[in-house]
Structures are given as structure tokens and as C-alpha cells.
Amino acid sequence: xxxxxxxxxxxxxxxxxxxxxxxxxxxxxxxxxxxxxxxxxxxxxxxxxxxxxxxxxxxxxxxxxxxxxxxxxxxxxxxxxxxxxxxxxxxxxxxxxxxxxxxxxxxxxxxxxxxxxxxxxxxxxxxxxxxxxxxxxxxxxxxxxxxxxxxxxxxxxxxxxxxxxxxxxxxxxxxxxxxxxxxxxxxxxxxxxxxxxxxxxxxxxxxxxxxxxxxxxxxxxxxxxxxxxxx
Amino acid sequence: xxxxxxxxxxxxxxxxxxxxxxxxxxxxxxxxxxxxxxxxxxxxxxxxxxxxxxxxxxxxxxxxxxxxxxxxxxxxxxxxxxxxxxxxxxxxxxxxxxxxxxxxxxxxxxxxxxxxxxxxxxxxxxxxxxxxxxxxxxxxxxxxxxxxxxxxxxxxxxxxxxxxxxxxxxxxxxxxxxxxxxxxxxxxxxxxxxxxxxxxxxxxxxxxxxxxxxxxxxxxxxxxxxxxxxxxxxxxxxxxxxxxxxxxxxxxxxxxxxxxxxxxxxxxxxxxxxxxxxxxxxxxxxxxxxxxxxxxxx
Numbered sequence: 001x002x003x004x005x006x007x008x009x010x011x012x013x014x015x016x017x018x019x020x021x022x023x024x025x026x027x028x029x030x031x032x033x034x035x036x037x038x039x040x041x042x043x044x045x046x047x048x049x050x051x052x053x054x055x056x057x058x059x060x061x062x063x064x065x066x067x068x069x070x071x072x073x074x075x076x077x078x079x080x081x082x083x084x085x086x087x088x089x090x091x092x093x094x095x096x097x098x099x100x101x102x103x104x105x106x107x108x109x110x111x112x113x114x115x116x117x118x119x120x121x122x123x124x125x126x127x128x129x130x131x132x133x134x135x136x137x138x139x140x141x142x143x144x145x146x147x148x149x150x151x152x153x154x155x156x157x158x159x160x161x162x163x164x165x166x167x168x169x170x171x172x173x174x175x176x177x178x179x180x181x182x183x184x185x186x187x188x189x190x191x192x193x194x195x196x197x198x199x200x201x202x203x204x205x206x207x208x209x210x211x212x213x214x215x216x217x218x219x220x221x222x223x224x225x226x227x228x229x230x231x
Numbered sequence: 232x233x234x235x236x237x238x239x240x241x242x243x244x245x246x247x248x249x250x251x252x253x254x255x256x257x258x259x260x261x262x263x264x265x266x267x268x269x270x271x272x273x274x275x276x277x278x279x280x281x282x283x284x285x286x287x288x289x290x291x292x293x294x295x296x297x298x299x300x301x302x303x304x305x306x307x308x309x310x311x312x313x314x315x316x317x318x319x320x321x322x323x324x325x326x327x328x329x330x331x332x333x334x335x336x337x338x339x340x341x342x343x344x345x346x347x348x349x350x351x352x353x354x355x356x357x358x359x360x361x362x363x364x365x366x367x368x369x370x371x372x373x374x375x376x377x378x379x380x381x382x383x384x385x386x387x388x389x390x391x392x393x394x395x396x397x398x399x400x401x402x403x404x405x406x407x408x409x410x411x412x413x414x415x416x417x418x419x420x421x422x423x424x425x426x427x428x429x430x431x432x433x434x435x436x437x438x439x440x441x442x443x444x445x446x447x448x449x450x451x452x453x454x455x456x457x458x459x460x461x462x463x464x465x466x467x468x469x470x471x472x473x474x475x476x477x478x479x480x481x482x483x484x485x486x487x488x489x490x491x492x493x494x495x496x497x498x499x500x501x502x503x504x505x506x507x508x509x510x511x512x513x514x515x516x517x518x519x520x521x522x523x524x525x526x527x528x529x
Contacts, residue, residue: 060439061435061439061529062529063529082443085438085443086441088438088440088441089440089441093439095436099432099436101239101240101241101433101436102241103241103243103244104239112239112437112440113440113441115239116239116437116440116441116442116446160440
């Protein structure tokens, strides 16, 4: 087995990871790489190459059919079931389809990870308000997602992903539905988080964005890792 | 401002839970009827038991061929009374007058001439002294020697039949309650599974942001509790007039012949607690159903 390089601050480590959905063909084949703490990577590749599958493995929505994934040093094959939620709380996720809960306000959607983690309401409110102000949604605290534009919904989804100051942030096309100005603002938010120690992984089609931020990339092609640039 | 955790899943808008209050209302109504029935029967048996325990009934038949039946029967009764007076452990022996005997059979035979012409036996109501131990077989033998044909009834056969009846009613009520509980639990499981299927993506989201199974289970459990409690209270409110109607109808019949069919006072707390018990059952069932389902997720 090909081993990815490991050091004491490795946050993500994939060793010969493959993923197959049911009896279908392998969506990912023999992927090996590692991400050190505080790194910032783009995941690029054409549609259907396996970017979203790779991200699903990263945020534990999926487990590999073969190979080993270690997150924060923990082997996901051997982790006890009751320890999985704690591991997931260390990971912030921006979903491509946002996955906002429409019966909740923007405020409540963003507050959800903190409530799930059992924080008190007095601790939650100021943080959520501050973050929603930062992403330009201070006027929409009580708005339902369905009443907001796609770009506004995306910002709520991003705010929800970062509210818990995750150690690993995984974002699937986080700037896909916003104009350039908002896209830049969101990228600066991710970079700010990265500077405070969060490891950031962003899947994107936006080559201009990748070029502008000049961060290493993991390029996926036909389910294989074609390029793995070091941080 | 406090925002409840229970709002994380949109269960308030969930059609799959709409019928739960109606079903629980029906179940609590049936349970209230069953429990009330059991309590009434239990109370009746207890009352009859208290009334006849410590008493004996001595029956002295009239002589078959006597010119003066009345005086002959009187003599036989005196003979029996003497035996009873000499028996240790007997507190009192009261001979029932003819009017009392006629009163006892009037509900069956009416109050016409037929009753007054009947050759009625003599009845003696015997009270046993507290702690008194009487050998019924020996007493019956001595009484029969004093007045042939005399019998002693300590009511045990009748009481045993009553106890058997009570046990049968209690068993039937337990079966009814178990059925009601099983139907309620099955309905809650169905509603919970349907709700989980409807909100599959929201549940997946909660899990991906770090929700424990217990957090998700609590959402469903709280909802099931609230709906079952609401339904239970409706069922309880419907059962009270029904029980009062039975009580009223029984009182209308009147007389000591019919029995008191009102729910004993100590039974009401149990009946009033039924909605809460149903709600707790719904809560724990929903919780278990969610844990079982999420336990199979990755």
C-alpha cells in the first residue's frame, strides 16, 4: 500500500482510498494524500470526476470501500460509533445544495451546530448575530431561507459551516451562486479562518478564483488523484 | 430569547403525526372504561366480602308434615338458637322475621298472595365474634341433630365464585390495557418511521453537523409526547361523562338490589393519570424507534 506522508500535525490522511456506491463502478480509486493542520487546498476537476465523493469522505457522510482514512489522527474504520458526532463537530461543511432547513430562520439555521453541541442560548446569540452581520445578512436574521436569494442562502450555509470554528472546513462549490464581490468576501472569510488555524478544503470549478488565491490544489480526474500539490 | 431545541426538525408540519392525537384519544377512552370497570367490580367484590365475612346463615326448613307449620317451625328455631347460644365464638344470632323473608324474595316472586302462602324456611343471621373460630362442620352436625334438615352457610362458595369473577374481570382488563398499549406503541412506531423517512435529508444534515442519535430521538420523542398528551386529555374528557352516565343510570335503578356502579374515589387518580401514561409510552416508543433506525445509519 502506498503511504501518504504523515506528520504530527496531519489533519487528513488518505491511504489508498477507494469508494464504490453499491455495485456500481468505483467513484474514487486508490486516492492517497495528506493535509497538514492549517493548510488551504482547492479540489479541482471536471464535473463527475469525483470531487463531491472525495468531500463526502472528508466530512464522514460516506466511508471508503477500501483503504484507510484518518481524520485528526483517528482511523475512521475503528472509531466507536458514539465518538463519530464529536469528530463531525470538528468539521464544518458547506454543501453544494446548501441544505438549509426551511422551517427555521436564517438565525436558527446558523445556530444549529451550536445547539446540537449543547451550547447555551446566551452563548449562541451574539456569535450568530455577529457572523450573519459579517456575511451581509444582518437584516435577514428572522427570514426563512426560501424567501432569500440563492446567494443569500449560500452565505447562510457558509455561516453555519464556520460558526463552530471548525478545525477542518470542507466546502463544495461555496461561491457558485454569488457574484464576484460576494465570492471574494467569502474567500477572505475562509482565508481568515485558515489563518486562525482551520484547515480548509474547497471544491470549485472557478479557475479564476483558484488562480487568484494561489493555493495548492488536489486535482481529480476520472476518480483518480491526478495532481496533489503540497501546501 | 429562548429557542427550543425541539424545533430542529420540522415535525410540527408533519402529516404523519396528525392522526396520533385521535388514536390516543380513542385508546385512553377505552383504557379509562376498562380501568373503571375493573375498579367497580373490585370494589363490589370487596364490599360483598366485607358484608358476609364473619357471618353465617342458618336455614331451618319447615316440617314437611305438621298441622301447625308456624308453631312447629318456631320450636325448631328455638332449638337451633339454643345450640347457637351454647357455641363459643358466636356473638349474636338474629332470627329473620317473616316480613324480612318475604322482602328478600319479593324481587323475584312479587308481593302477591303466592308469597304469603308459601311455606318459608326460618333464617337465622349469625354474627361471629371477632377472632372467633368456629368449626362449621361440627356446628352443622349439632344443628341438624337439634332440627333435622338445618343447614349452615358460611358464604364461602359464593365468595369464591365472586373472587373468580373478579379475577376474570381483572385479567380481561389487563389484556385490554395491553392491547391498547400495543396499538398505541405500534401507531407511534409507524408515525415515527414515516416521519424519519419524510425528514431523511434533515436528519442526515443534523448528523453531519454533529448531532448525536439522542438529539434526533429527542425531537421525535418530544413531539410524540405532546401529541399523545393532547389526545389523551381529549380521551379522558370524553370518558368522564360516559362514566358519570353509567353511575347515574345505576342510581336510577335504586334499591339495595342493584349495586353501586360508581368509580371508587381512589380509582380516579389512576384514570386521570392515563393521558400522562399514554404520553410517556408514546415518548419512549418514539425514542426507541429512532435509536433503532439511526443505529443502522453509517
